[in-house]
Amino acid sequence: MSARRLVVEADGGSRGNPGPAGFGALVRDPASGEVLAEVAEAIGTATNNVAEYRGLIAGLRAAAELDPGAAVEVRMDSKLVVEQMSGRWKVKHEDMRRLVDEARTVLPGGRITYTWIPRAKNAAADRLANEAMDAAAAGRSWQRAAGAAPAAPPAAPAADADPGEPVTLVLVRPGSTPLTEERRLSGRGGDDPALSERGRAEAAAAATSWEVSHADVIVTSTLRRARETARLLAAAREVEVLPDPAWDAPDLGEWEGLTAPEVTRAWAAEFAAWRTSAAVAPPQGESLDAVAARVAQARERLVRRWAGRTVVVVTHLDPLRLLLRTALDAGPAAHRRLRVDPGSRSVLRLWADGGAEVWAVNRA
Structure with missing residues (x-):
């Protein structure tokens, strides 16, 4: 047997x-x-x-x-x-x-x-x-315990909120880094740069905005520029900062730190395919489809946990674009048409049943 x-x-x-x-x-x-x-x-x-x-x-x-x-x-x-x-x-x-x-x-x-x-x-x-x-x-x-029947998630701060209430997401792109200013590709697989002087000013300006002032919690990517931005946002208010790698930028593999012209010279066909297909990953990197899967799971966790609350999410260009175009029910072609600048704020409201509203995009 x-x-x-x-x-x-x-x-x-x-x-x-x-x-x-x-x-x-x-x-x-x-x-x-x-x-x-x-x-x-x-x-x-x-x-x-x-x-x-x-x-x-x-x-x-x-x-x-x-x-x-x-x-x-x-x-x-x-x-x-x-x-x-x-x-x-x-x-x-x-x-x-x-x-x-x-x-x-x-x-x-x-x-x-x-x-x-x-x-x-x-x-x-x-x-x-x-x-x-x-x-x-x-x-x-x-x-x-092993063998236990599936249980409810651990108690969350929003446990007394109406389950029909939306979560309000204030999406903040981290401030600029030296790589941003040089227009170099920067994901989660590279040097993990700190904010530049301009980036710190962008984050400080976002910290004074009315959108951020209503935050109940700040969730951030684990990358250095995001964590530094989150600390500046939290400095003026007593809110918890929760790092979550699901909000990290894509891993750009062998293209990390390069400019678009440099990538084009060495990987012309691969770069063109990556820009037109979410299933294509940079060499040794991560595809947009893979990023979309982890961002979707992270989004659902926020909706489930923080109903009725305002959550500031400090995350990067591609996760931001994914959230916005999903809320707008826009297809992949819209992805690179959404402009989201360093330090800017975009605002969404999301419901547990899948409903969504876009209140603002790229506010600076």
């Missing part, structure tokens, strides 16, 4: 790397797709990689509790964990070695296979991990 088959989906992350961290994992019956167990936990301050490994270990333990003789396929969007656990990449860091060893003791290695999946296909584990990170960021202990 062949062994029972189970699928483990796992994820983990931190807001700051290191920062408030958590993991989530679930076990599925691969034939029916039924979720057999869920487990998640806020783990305090940790790195993304530690949280991802903690999610893997928790998922394997949940599978072992269901059936210690099962054959398990692990599906994760962490290339690092999948390649290291498959034995194709070396484990150089001592902390990672301990976690790898711990994961390998849960079930016999011959019964486990590892598969990398895109983040968009790991949404269930991502949701659990983000619930755990929300709790960690708020300083709460929180966990979901």
Whole structure:
């Protein structure tokens, strides 16, 4: 008789790397797709990689509790964990070695296979991990036991708000950096530049705007220019600043730090394809479709958590354009036609049922 088959989906992350961290994992019956167990936990301050490994270990333990003789396929969007656990990449860091060893003791290695999946296909584990990170960021202990029925997200500040109320998003593009001023491409895979003098002035001006003055919380990309802008926005008011990598700029791979003419000279066909297709990624980079998937999930988390409140989101050009054109129900062709300047504010209202209003775009 062949062994029972189970699928483990796992994820983990931190807001700051290191920062408030958590993991989530679930076990599925691969034939029916039924979720057999869920487990998640806020783990305090940790790195993304530690949280991802903690999610893997928790998922394997949940599978072992269901059936210690099962054959398990692990599906994760962490290339690092999948390649290291498959034995194709070396484990150089001592902390990672301990976690790898711990994961390998849960079930016999011959019964486990590892598969990398895109983040968009790991949404269930991502949701659990983000619930755990929300709790960690708020300083709460929180966990979901293996085998427990799906539960409501941890309590949020807007728990007493009318669920029919919209969330108001004030979208602020970070101030300029030296790369902005030189018209160089700058995503999340490059040098992570600080604000320039002009960028600090742009952020300081945004901090005095009426849109930002009504903020109940500030959510920010984890990139340096965004975090510096968020700190300047928060300086004059007592509001929490929550870093979230889902709002980071795209990874532009080998094009990071280059100008458009420089990219065109070396990658003419690839650059033209990237500008016309959301499915095309820069070499070693991230496609706009991949960015859209993480931004959509982050948007839904904000709508669910902050109904009736005003949230300032400090994020970058492409995530901003994605939010605006989704609210406008505009197609991909509209993406590069939306002008959003450094330090500018755009305002949306979003409802849980998918309704949206655009109140302002590129206000400076």
